[in-house]
Amino acid sequence: MQKLFLATLLALLPSASILSAAPPEPASAQDLAELVLELQEKALADSTALELVRSLTAEVGPRFAGTPGDRAAVEWALAAMKRLGLENVRAEPVTIPRWIRGEESGRIVSPHPQDMVLLALGGSVGTPAEGITAEVVGFETLEAIEGLPEGALEGKIAFINQTMERARDGSGYGQTVRSRSRGPSAAARKGAVALLIRSVATGTDRFAHTGATRYEEGVPRIPAAALAIPDANVLATQLAAGSPVTFHLFLGSRRLGDGLSANVIGEIPGREEPDEIVLLGAHLDSWDVGQGAHDDATGVATVMAAARLIGILPRAPRRTVRVVLFAHEEFGLSGAKAYAERYVESLDRHQLATESDFGAGRIWRFATRIHPLDLPAIEALTPLLEPLGIEWFENTGRGGADLRPSREQGVPVADLTPDGTYYFDYHHTENDTFDKVVPEDLAQNVAAMTSLAWFAAEMSESLRRVPAEAKPEERP
Amino acid sequence: MQKLFLATLLALLPSASILSAAPPEPASAQDLAELVLELQEKALADSTALELVRSLTAEVGPRFAGTPGDRAAVEWALAAMKRLGLENVRAEPVTIPRWIRGEESGRIVSPHPQDMVLLALGGSVGTPAEGITAEVVGFETLEAIEGLPEGALEGKIAFINQTMERARDGSGYGQTVRSRSRGPSAAARKGAVALLIRSVATGTDRFAHTGATRYEEGVPRIPAAALAIPDANVLATQLAAGSPVTFHLFLGSRRLGDGLSANVIGEIPGREEPDEIVLLGAHLDSWDVGQGAHDDATGVATVMAAARLIGILPRAPRRTVRVVLFAHEEFGLSGAKAYAERYVESLDRHQLATESDFGAGRIWRFATRIHPLDLPAIEALTPLLEPLGIEWFENTGRGGADLRPSREQGVPVADLTPDGTYYFDYHHTENDTFDKVVPEDLAQNVAAMTSLAWFAAEMSESLRRVPAEAKPEERP
Numbered sequence: 001m002q003k004l005f006l007a008t009l010l011a012l013l014p015s016a017s018i019l020s021a022a023p024p025e026p027a028s029a030q031d032l033a034e035l036v037l038e039l040q041e042k043a044l045a046d047s048t049a050l051e052l053v054r055s056l057t058a059e060v061g062p063r064f065a066g067t068p069g070d071r072a073a074v075e076w077a078l079a080a081m082k083r084l085g086l087e088n089v090r091a092e093p094v095t096i097p098r099w100i101r102g103e104e105s106g107r108i109v110s111p112h113p114q115d116m117v118l119l120a121l122g123g124s125v126g127t128p129a130e131g132i133t134a135e136v137v138g139f140e141t142l143e144a145i146e147g148l149p150e151g152a153l154e155g156k157i158a159f160i161n162q163t164m165e166r167a168r169d170g171s172g173y174g175q176t177v178r179s180r181s182r183g184p185s186a187a188a189r190k191g192a193v194a195l196l197i198r199s200v201a202t203g204t205d206r207f208a209h210t211g212a213t214r215y216e217e218g219v220p221r222i223p224a225a226a227l228a229i230p231d232a233n234v235l236a237t238q239l240a241a242g243s244p245v246t247f248h249l250f251l252g253s254r255r256l257g258d259g260l261s262a263n264v265i266g267e268i269p270g271r272e273e274p275d276e277i278v279l280l281g282a283h284l285d286s287w288d289v290g291q292g293a294h295d296d297a298t299g300v301a302t303v304m305a306a307a308r309l310i311g312i313l314p315r316a317p318r319r320t321v322r323v324v325l326f327a328h329e330e331f332g333l334s335g336a337k338a339y340a341e342r343y344v345e346s347l348d349r350h351q352l353a354t355e356s357d358f359g360a361g362r363i364w365r366f367a368t369r370i371h372p373l374d375l376p377a378i379e380a381l382t383p384l385l386e387p388l389g390i391e392w393f394e395n396t397g398r399g400g401a402d403l404r405p406s407r408e409q410g411v412p413v414a415d416l417t418p419d420g421t422y423y424f425d426y427h428h429t430e431n432d433t434f435d436k437v438v439p440e441d442l443a444q445n446v447a448a449m450t451s452l453a454w455f456a457a458e459m460s461e462s463l464r465r466v467p468a469e470a471k472p473e474e475r476p
Numbered sequence: 477m478q479k480l481f482l483a484t485l486l487a488l489l490p491s492a493s494i495l496s497a498a499p500p501e502p503a504s505a506q507d508l509a510e511l512v513l514e515l516q517e518k519a520l521a522d523s524t525a526l527e528l529v530r531s532l533t534a535e536v537g538p539r540f541a542g543t544p545g546d547r548a549a550v551e552w553a554l555a556a557m558k559r560l561g562l563e564n565v566r567a568e569p570v571t572i573p574r575w576i577r578g579e580e581s582g583r584i585v586s587p588h589p590q591d592m593v594l595l596a597l598g599g600s601v602g603t604p605a606e607g608i609t610a611e612v613v614g615f616e617t618l619e620a621i622e623g624l625p626e627g628a629l630e631g632k633i634a635f636i637n638q639t640m641e642r643a644r645d646g647s648g649y650g651q652t653v654r655s656r657s658r659g660p661s662a663a664a665r666k667g668a669v670a671l672l673i674r675s676v677a678t679g680t681d682r683f684a685h686t687g688a689t690r691y692e693e694g695v696p697r698i699p700a701a702a703l704a705i706p707d708a709n710v711l712a713t714q715l716a717a718g719s720p721v722t723f724h725l726f727l728g729s730r731r732l733g734d735g736l737s738a739n740v741i742g743e744i745p746g747r748e749e750p751d752e753i754v755l756l757g758a759h760l761d762s763w764d765v766g767q768g769a770h771d772d773a774t775g776v777a778t779v780m781a782a783a784r785l786i787g788i789l790p791r792a793p794r795r796t797v798r799v800v801l802f803a804h805e806e807f808g809l810s811g812a813k814a815y816a817e818r819y820v821e822s823l824d825r826h827q828l829a830t831e832s833d834f835g836a837g838r839i840w841r842f843a844t845r846i847h848p849l850d851l852p853a854i855e856a857l858t859p860l861l862e863p864l865g866i867e868w869f870e871n872t873g874r875g876g877a878d879l880r881p882s883r884e885q886g887v888p889v890a891d892l893t894p895d896g897t898y899y900f901d902y903h904h905t906e907n908d909t910f911d912k913v914v915p916e917d918l919a920q921n922v923a924a925m926t927s928l929a930w931f932a933a934e935m936s937e938s939l940r941r942v943p944a945e946a947k948p949e950e951r952p
Binding site for chain 2: 057062115117204238
């Protein structure tokens with residue numbers, strides 16, 4: 001498996017002379033700043049991350065939790081971390097729920113027959129073997145369904161055709177993803193036999209966008225699928241003409257018994273406070289469609305490449321830099337929960353945690369959620385990120401979905417926010433492939449991540465625990 | 477079926493006062509010019525074509541020759557022509573060869589398993605029921621295969637990974653489509669058991685691009701499929717690593733017996749020379765994937781909308797404007813051949829023929845293939861196209877694939893060439909859908925088509941037959 005991988009990475013290893021001018025003693029603020037800028041320069045010229053994404057997408061591909069691809073990804077990550085010089089490389093078992101998509105299809109039966117491109121929502125139950133054939137009732141929002149009287153959708157297929165707005169910060173997602181996460185139960189509560197949604201997506205390419213749904217307890221579980229945007233448009237056009245529209249849906253999806261996956265971890269041990277952890281996270285799993293390039297091979301590659309750049313410095317940072325590739329983010333955060341449980345005793349020595357899980361657009365914003373008294377200590381980093389075009393946001397960061405369980409225990413977190421303008425064109429589709437990654441943007445991600453990681457690991461102050469927070473809206 | 481269609485089109489019908497200032501007598505050159513410019517203005521403000529594309533894509537969808545969709549398209553076209561006011565509306569039967577895709581799949585088996593997105597080439601034979609599993613040998617061009625010694629590919633799957641250049645005139649297509657049209661026989665001649673090609677396409681979205689292939693007589697017919705660009709990249713990446721790559725291909729495609737389709741024809745009869753024909757062509761069929769929006773619903777809509785604009789003038793043009801929606805362009809030009817046979821006696825009274833079959837990008841170039849002595853007569857049109865941003869090219873036009881049989885009989889042809897920069901991102905894929913059509917560009921197509929049609933139908937000179945030509949390279 002590793003032939004190409006080895007060849008490309010060996011060619012990229014810089015000589016040992018890099019940063020050899022680093023001072024032998026604890027760095028002053030000035031030294032720290034110079035080192036960060038020097039690391040950025042190295043990162044921007046480094047193609048380690050790009051080759052990691054190429055390798056993970058071409059040599060593993062999709063790696064949905066509990067599949068052979070997932071197991072191959074764990075092996076891949078262990079081998080890659082060792083080659084990159086990380087230490088304490090290990091796979092920590094994570095029990096995961098399993099679900100498989102199976103065959104699936106949909107078509108408008110009448111008045112104007114047409115096959116539809118769709119994907120079952122993650123976790124959806126299947127249809128009966130003969131499928132479901134029923135009349136479609138269209139809505140513009142989830143709320144329109146929630147406002148219906150009881151039984152209003154008896155025997156019908158509900159269709160939510162909500163359009164997502166394109167935005168750099170991805171804010172359109174939060175407004176529309178409710179149709180995916182809460183739609184099936186909302187429709188079932190009114191009597192619907194199935195739910196179709198317009199894919200939660202920007203762009204109009206003919207890919208359906210999958211993603212997890214959540215059934216509420218006590219409500220019938222109905223099959224649910226996302227239509228590609230052009231197909232949602234056809235359905236809407238036929239509905240708008242006023243004649244009844246009949247749809248046939250077949251989903252072969254189903255839950256399987258629990259399975260086993262793993263968080264993969266590697267470290268650059270700290271020279272003075274090895275038990276204080278700067279956690280660089282990403283998730284190793286992907287959806288079952290596509291190659292999971294932007295979601296989240298680029299994140300995996302970014303944190304691994306950043307750790308490597310720190311690891312090849314002539315002197316280790318004061319604290320430990322720990323790379324954590326979480327299992328099973330997409331469909332339950334199992335790896336995130338397992339990590340927070342396993343390390344519950346040492347979470348109070350997690351200096352800072354961050355996760356790269358929003359694609360590899362250019363980082364444009366830096367945010368934290370740290371103790372307010374620690375803000376002055378982190379302020380020194382802000383001007384060091386400016387050369388990369390990154391501006392300070394505010395102290396309301398979230399740190400990424402996999403960090404939620406740790407954050408809820410008071411672990412300080414930081415966000416390096418990529419430009420998400422095009423992220424939702426590819427997100428959770430067959431089209432999330434290597435070619436969509438812009439090499440220069442990925443390198444800038446690595447430069448930002450390396451800066452943050454080194455700074456947090458080397459700074460003199462140990463960060464305080466963060467006071468309990470009002471639970472922020474989470475991006476699923 | 478026609479509820480939406482009727483509603484939208486009725487709303488669009490302009491009042492009878494349009495162009496009511498047209499002179500009662502044969503138009504002078506000055507009058508002709510003014511009328512053309514007035515028609516352009518009407519066309520640019522007219523959404524008839526857009527609504528036709530919406531209707532054909534939403535209410536018929538894919539219409540591969542010989543399928544129920546094809547039959548629905550013929551009914552749709554007959555009804556639409558009548559509603560638009562065309563006369564002599566008729567369907568003329570065309571016998572067509574039939575082929576069906578069936579199930580299909582492909583995957584890299586080793587060294588790194590991954591499912592591939594692919595489409596059988598049109599006309600490909602299927603694989604055995606158990607599929608074909610063999611080692612892949614990669615090439616950059618068709619010529620590299622042709623240069624191999626006999627038997628060099630014995631038992632192997634050949635893979636041509638040629639990249640297509642993006643170009644406004646679509647010239648990259650001619651350079652790469654050979655891998656699709658001639659690749660299977662070239663590979664079979666060297667012993668290959670199957671052929672894979674990198675889709676003949678620009679862009680990198682994960683759609684395979686189908687299209688017709690041609691088997692040579694006397695050479696074994698091997699199954700052939702096009703990989704989506706990201707999948708071709710994965711295969712190339714694994715091949716580049718040096719280990720043998722094994723591929724499993726299953727194609728359920730096969731030829732069926734001949735079927736029946738139809739050319740659909742409608743006319744605006746000429747007031748003085750009704751037997752002289754200005755032929756506006758497009759093809760009604762599409763591939764079996766996608767909605768055939770740019771290929772060729774936009775062409776269908778453009779010529780129908782142009783004919784309507786001419787038909788609602790207070791006075792008919794001197795000659796007849798004939799809209800011909802050809803059957804079965806994609807896979808054998810059956811409709812084109814049938815037309816030239818049926819009208820063989822009257823081809824010498826075809827004033828000019830043109831076809832819209834290169835998507836609905838903005839028209840930027842005007843070309844003809846007419847008798848050199850007639851060039852001065854057509855010259856008056858050139859400045860009238862300039863306000864639309866269209867420049868004169870030269871007298872080496874081709875007129876479109878469906879016009880070849882007529883052109884070979886000496887019929888003068890003209891080309892209005894759309895900007896093809898993005899055409900091959902969508903061409904022959906699931907992604908050729910309505911949303912890819914830019915309304916303003918489509919209206920400009922209609923304006924150009926209306927100008928050309930009216931001018932050719934009204935001009936005083938009857939065009940000469942075109943001398944026999946060296947057969948030009950044809951765009952398949």
